[in-house]
Amino acid sequence: MQVWKDYLETNKDRFLDELLELLRIPSVSADSKYKEDVARCAEAVKQHMLAAGCDMAEVCPTKGHPIVYGEKIVDPKLPTVLVYGHYDVQPADPLELWTSGPFEPVIKDGKIYARGACDDKGQMFMHIKAFEVMAKTNTLACNVKMMIEGEEEVGSDNLGKFLEANVEKLKADIVLISDTSMISMENPSIESGLRGLAYMEVEVTGPNRDLHSGVYGGAVANPINQLCKMIASLHDENNHITIPGFYDKVLELKAEERNDLNKAPFDLDEYKKELNVSDVWGELGYTTLERTGTRPTLDVNGIWGGYTGEGAKTVLPSKAYAKISMRLVPNQISTEISNLFSDHFKKIAPAGITVKVTPHHGGEPVVTPTDSPAYQAAAKAIKATFGKDPIPTRGGGSIPIVALFESVLGLKTVLLGFGLDNDNIHSPNEKYDVFNYYKGIETIPFFHKYFAESEAK
Amino acid sequence: MQVWKDYLETNKDRFLDELLELLRIPSVSADSKYKEDVARCAEAVKQHMLAAGCDMAEVCPTKGHPIVYGEKIVDPKLPTVLVYGHYDVQPADPLELWTSGPFEPVIKDGKIYARGACDDKGQMFMHIKAFEVMAKTNTLACNVKMMIEGEEEVGSDNLGKFLEANVEKLKADIVLISDTSMISMENPSIESGLRGLAYMEVEVTGPNRDLHSGVYGGAVANPINQLCKMIASLHDENNHITIPGFYDKVLELKAEERNDLNKAPFDLDEYKKELNVSDVWGELGYTTLERTGTRPTLDVNGIWGGYTGEGAKTVLPSKAYAKISMRLVPNQISTEISNLFSDHFKKIAPAGITVKVTPHHGGEPVVTPTDSPAYQAAAKAIKATFGKDPIPTRGGGSIPIVALFESVLGLKTVLLGFGLDNDNIHSPNEKYDVFNYYKGIETIPFFHKYFAESEAK
Structure with missing residues (x-):
């Protein structure tokens, strides 16, 4: 879609500046001394939703940190994508191991260094910007609802109640989340499960x-x-x-599933070298990919x-x-x-x-079936921008809320993550590649397009 | 000796006030931020030595914290007692568990609460005050040398060199230290060994x-x-x-030694109750007294x-x-x-x-023979003021320097401690009973007297 490419090209510097601005807010949810900053970050996210083209956006108070909700209903007959993400970040300590301030983002060698650069401000903000691309070019194929919370890093204690209280408002056809990682830009992948x-x-x-x-x-x-x-x-x-x-x-994996999983490109020597460990460690009888993804x-x-x-x-x-x-x-x-x-x-x-x-x-742990229409729409979107089919993987991390989306809202989730395992999320010197940021903004509209097409059938 | 009793009675309030003043100085040797306070404490100890009647007193710099040395030579033909103690204290944290400031001494129920109240400012200061009692009443039976260091709680790193450099100056007949504890005031005891x-x-x-x-x-x-x-x-x-x-x-203890050791009054139920533990813990095959004293x-x-x-x-x-x-x-x-x-x-x-x-x-671990004249002089001093013979015990703590006194100066050590095991040394709410403080000042002159008599034989 040339119109998307053109809009992104024209606005790419601003898209990056806006993310850096957001990264300057120390929205650490675990530490009560940052409460004001977390609130300030919520307000900033709301303003970005409105500026990007939402019909409405609001900061919804909870017993803890607020949830930001915004939507654009193009046509009630169109399918609806519910985007979930989080604007809160992990604590930044140990501070002495950062080479630049965790809340003073810098770009070095094409990488944005800051707490939250990848997890999840960078990835969450791709959705607001991709939405802007579609909204401003009048190419929204789906209605869009965005729910961005401020307590993911402390257990999403208040999101469950919010879901229960807003079942009607949050009615949608699929949940879309970018809070996971790919194997590499050369080997794009989609996580089909989470621990x-x-x-x-x-x-x-x-x-x-x-x-x-x-x-x-x-x-x-x-x-x-x-x-x-x-x-x-x-x-x-x-x-x-x-x-x-x-x-x-x-649930023990079938021999075939284990076989598929171990087909993903993985270099044990490189893995050890990158972590500077003489050997890996783990449960006897399982490979490293099995240990992190399925055990x-x-x-x-x-x-x-x-x-x-x-x-x-x-x-x-x-x-x-x-x-x-x-x-x-x-x-x-x-x-x-x-x-x-x-x-x-x-x-x-x-x-x-x-x-x-x-x-x-x-x-709770979750698994997204790779043969579902939503997963297939995500796979086609990746193919459209990366030029190759994504590999299904199993992620080791947890997004506890994914299980709740299914139990409370009856919705399946697609995990369209653009991070990399070496992004140092939860560690000093967290980073996110500028390339990945733009690649995400480029890919997300294709998901909306293919998902709408699959729902129309 | 009525003259000692009278002097102590006349001056007891001042003796207590002077100790409280010393306890207000946060002379924490482990933490470099207290360096100035440690130096200030050394100077205060020197002034007290002079005021008590020393011929000379000096603050001797080391690579770490200084050593305070003072002496009174009555007659070179008399035996000489070398008093050792330390004016440095353990760090006070965790601060939140103190019921009053660690460096704001208060007296409650006859107990002085402060970091260092017992270990070792309170016990060390008894020697300066006992020396004052003898000096001001012209009853010194021995020459007195006092060496009070500022690095006991961090390993006495520089005391060894000081000993080696001052062998002549430190020439004496016995080392006397109060930095240990008794079973109780009803069961006075002397530690005959240290770990x-x-x-x-x-x-x-x-x-x-x-x-x-x-x-x-x-x-x-x-x-x-x-x-x-x-x-x-x-x-x-x-x-x-x-x-x-x-x-x-x-060195495994002989059956007889184990037997003697276990004769000391010890109530296991009281011990557990006092620590609020459901059971003790330790090496199989040994009693609690053996575990803390000999293993x-x-x-x-x-x-x-x-x-x-x-x-x-x-x-x-x-x-x-x-x-x-x-x-x-x-x-x-x-x-x-x-x-x-x-x-x-x-x-x-x-x-x-x-x-x-x-x-x-x-x-290094040390053992003081109970049949030595110096130990016997200490036992007689205890008998004179407590009215009963002390029980020989084995202390679990360490005064590393005691082994050095033997190897460098060729001197035996007597451990005439007046602390109690529940004094919370190294813990929040360290205390020292006012009664024990005065009892120490009362007992020490008798040691000098009996030691001089045994040496004269």
Whole structure:
């Protein structure tokens, strides 16, 4: 569609500037000190929706951070695409590892460096800009609804209620999300599944106060040593997870599915080299692609306790803490796994130790059938702009809300992500390639077009 | 000695006020931001030595924090007591657990609450005040030399060199230290041994950067999980330490010695209740008193890695850290144990993980013979003021310098401590009983008297 190409070409500098402006807002949802910035970011997203051509747009308050909603109804008879994305970002620390300020975006070697550049401001904003391209050239093939939330990085606690309260308003034919990644620009891919999540915080208490490790050492259970022991026991010698019942509902892949999945281009040596590790690690009997895409995992995301300052302090601390998350696969259920973890972790506490377990948030695993019309429309859109068929993959990350779209709104989701695995999302020096940003804006209108055509049949 | 009693009675309020003043100086040696305060504290100690009656006193610079030295030579033919103590204190964090400011001493229910109240400002200052009592009443039975350092809590790195450079100046007949505790005021005791120390810091690295735990989780060794596993493996199912060679030089106690040691009054139920733990923990086959006094231990004093802030962050971190210390018993050697730990810890790192081990500081274990004249003089001094014979115990803590006094100066040490195990040293709400403070000032002159008498024989 030449008209789209021309509009993008004419406006590309502005499209980039507007994204950089959005990236300057530190919309960190996990840390309450950024509350004002998160609100400011929501307002900015609303203004962009209106400027791009929405009939209406609004900032909808929730008990937490607000949801921005905007829409353009071209014709009630046309199919409707519901775009979902999020304007909140992960905390930026450790700050000292960033080579430029996380909220002072810079472009180096064709890459935009900033917290949220890829996850998800960069990818979310592609949809607003692609919508502008279609709206301003009068080529909207579908009605468009956009719902951009501010709590994705903290578990989307209030989105479920918003969905339930707005079933009619959010009526659509498909959900479209760009919050995932491709194998590479040479090997475009579409994620056909996502892992779920159960995220727990544990507090382990030994003696009722910090003690001198000389006076009491060797006579009282040390909560750090015991926490380490408990965590270590969560994997066996084959790196299977030892929580009773953990694997009970895991859907084992068929030999054919495993075969297909392992056809994706993957260079183990390159992978190791890129991470600077002497070897990969994981569950015995599975390849790296299977481990990240189709198997459940358990990782400690944070641990702390005792003296962590400069020098040496001979303390035997009263408490130790860890944040532990599990990635889930079909048909595991987040709340069930949280309960299994909680029961097990309390049970393995030795005498002299008490344990408190607090679930943070969770989400269900999802799979999008590759033979659905929506998936096929996405595949055709990729073909139109990349010149080749996309490879279906399984993503390791979680977008908990995808399962809710199906259960509350009855909608399937297409994951049309343009990120790359080395975009450092959730890490220092997050980046997003300018090429990918424009490629996304170019591809999205084709999805609307092909999806409308498939629905018209 | 009525003259001592009278002097103490007349001056007791001032003696207490002067200690409180000293406790207001945050002389935290581990944290460089308190450097000026540490220096200020050294100067205050020097002024107190002069005011108490020293012929001379000086602040001796070192590469780290200064050492304060003062002396009063009554008659070169008299025996000389070398008093050792330290004016530096442990860091005060976690601050939020203090019920009053760590450097704003308050007296509640007859107890002085402040960082350093017991360890070691309160106990060290008893010697300056006891010296004042003897000096001002012209009853000094021995020459007195006082060496008060500012780096005890960070390993006394520069004291060894100071000893070596001042062998002549420090010539004495015995070293007297109050930096340990008694069983109780009803059961006075003297520590006849101390554990040694080897303190290590470990850094465990997995991937070269923080990763998204969804994208990489389950495929890359997580440094926190692996650090936990490595730490957990350092104890076996009987809570023995698994480092090869760790126990090789440990002197097992004779049945009789174990028997004597276990005669000390000890109420296991009270001990558990006081710490609020359902059970004690330790090496199989040993009692709690044996575990803390005569057996080597390994405790994690601090651990950190990944996201430890508010909320949830799904990071698979690049690095995790721990501070790990081992208490040693005769005849383990600190540097040997440090090397054994280091070699072993590197060896148990799994593929995909690299390990860096940094030793912090160490000290050798010591034993003071209970049949020596100096120990006997201390026992008689206790008898004079408490009305009963002290029980010999083994302390779990470490005063690394005690081994150096023997090797460099050829001097034995008497550990005449007046602290209590519940003084919360190294913990929030450290305290020292006013009663114990005065009891120490009352008892110390008797040690000088009886020691002089035993030397005169």
